[in-house]
Amino acid sequence: EVQLVESGGGLVQPGRSLRLSCAASGFTFSSYWMHWVRQAPGKGLVWVSRINSDGSSTSYADSVKGRFTISRDNAKNTLYLQMNSLRVEDTAVYYCARNKGGIDYWGQGTLVTVSS
Amino acid sequence: DVVMTQSPLSLPVTLGQPASISCRSSQSLVHSDGNTYLNWFQQRPGQSPRRLIYKVSSRDSGVPDRFSGSGSGTDFTLKISRVEAEDVGIYYCMQGTHWPPWTFGQGTKVEIK
Numbered sequence: 001e002v003q004l005v006e007s008g009g010g011l012v013q014p015g016r017s018l019r020l021s022c023a024a025s026g027f028t029f030s031s032y033w034m035h036w037v038r039q040a041p042g043k044g045l046v047w048v049s050r051i052n053s054d055g056s057s058t059s060y061a062d063s064v065k066g067r068f069t070i071s072r073d074n075a076k077n078t079l080y081l082q083m084n085s086l087r088v089e090d091t092a093v094y095y096c097a098r099n100k101g102g103i104d105y106w107g108q109g110t111l112v113t114v115s116s
Numbered sequence: 117d118v119v120m121t122q123s124p125l126s127l128p129v130t131l132g133q134p135a136s137i138s139c140r141s142s143q144s145l146v147h148s149d150g151n152t153y154l155n156w157f158q159q160r161p162g163q164s165p166r167r168l169i170y171k172v173s174s175r176d177s178g179v180p181d182r183f184s185g186s187g188s189g190t191d192f193t194l195k196i197s198r199v200e201a202e203d204v205g206i207y208y209c210m211q212g213t214h215w216p217p218w219t220f221g222q223g224t225k226v227e228i229k
Contacts, residue, residue, distance in 0.1 A: 047218040059216035102212030106164045
């Protein structure tokens with residue numbers, strides 16, 4: 001069974017940093033591209049970032065480019081999102097998701113709240 | 117960026133009756149490999165999204181056959197043949213043909229009348 005378990009969310013002040021993790025199991029993690037997608041409270045789904053299977057290629061939404069960094073450790077079956085210079089508008093539930101024909105499996109999400 | 121536009125945004129339905137959600141893209145979603153990467157997701161209240169349909173019309177494992185997807189090019193539809201109480205939630209279309217970015221529709225909220 002495919003499982004994606006996010007962690008690392010919490011309350012952080014504007015301008016500070018946070019690192020999210022996503023532990024993957026139930027599939028060959030190193031074979032799949034992975035994504036981060038976020039959902040602000042009461043709002044829709046917004047794609048944030050994607051990384052290819054060996055970590056050599058990444059993409060970012062314009063809203064996070066230069067502030068967020070996606071990475072992975074295939075030996076640990078773990079996906080990361082380093083979030084720097086956080087803004088109030090980054091407040092959201094952050095989901096990690098597997099890429100297969102777009103996106104197929106999603107984690108349960110971790111809430112990031114940016115507030116002073 | 118490809119803009120995905122769903123309608124309606126709110127869909128009150130009677131139990132046992134059909135429901136239909138439209139999703140239109142700002143450009144054709146036919147990929148150079150011949151596939152059309154248009155997915156549909158269901159997000160029940162308090163849950164993470166679950167994929168229902170991939171590549172326009174292929175149903176994911178475990179998805180009831182009352183859900184079906186159709187369409188081509190820029191015009192796509194998700195249909196529920198007979199709505200059940202467990203179908204309440206928000207439905208999103210998403211394109212994975214022209215990336216980055218991967219883009220979602222605004223979501224359609226399905227509720228029981």
